[in-house]
Amino acid sequence: MIDRITAAGGAPAQGPYSHAVKAGGFIYVSGQAALDPKTGTLLHGTIEEETRQTIENIKAILEAASASLADVIKCSVFLTDIRRLLQDERGLQRLLRRRQAGPDHRAGNAAGPRPEGRDRLRRL
Numbered sequence: 001m002i003d004r005i006t007a008a009g010g011a012p013a014q015g016p017y018s019h020a021v022k023a024g025g026f027i028y029v030s031g032q033a034a035l036d037p038k039t040g041t042l043l044h045g046t047i048e049e050e051t052r053q054t055i056e057n058i059k060a061i062l063e064a065a066s067a068s069l070a071d072v073i074k075c076s077v078f079l080t081d082i083r084r085l086l087q088d089e090r091g092l093q094r095l096l097r098r099r100q101a102g103p104d105h106r107a108g109n110a111a112g113p114r115p116e117g118r119d120r121l122r123r124l
Contacts, residue, residue, distance in 0.1 A: 011035035
């Protein structure tokens, strides 16, 4: 059974999809952006501000599904400038950090356009 999840007061969905679905004990959150939940407009700020708003939107969706950021096991990030990866990754680590001791075993990936002037990847 698949349950559709909508976060009351969350950022409005920007298309014909649910905020998230719950299936087989897992919650799949749809792609999110730095949308202001009150106005539905896209935030144009620093990478930290945009990341924080995006995470707040995800947090609201998870809470509507009776979950939290501590339950996240995989996160994918799509950037417009891959050079921002380290800066964005540090922000994500601060926002998603677990409160327990020990290494963080979450999976994640990031993708974005290749910076100008870079050679193609070399084969080893």
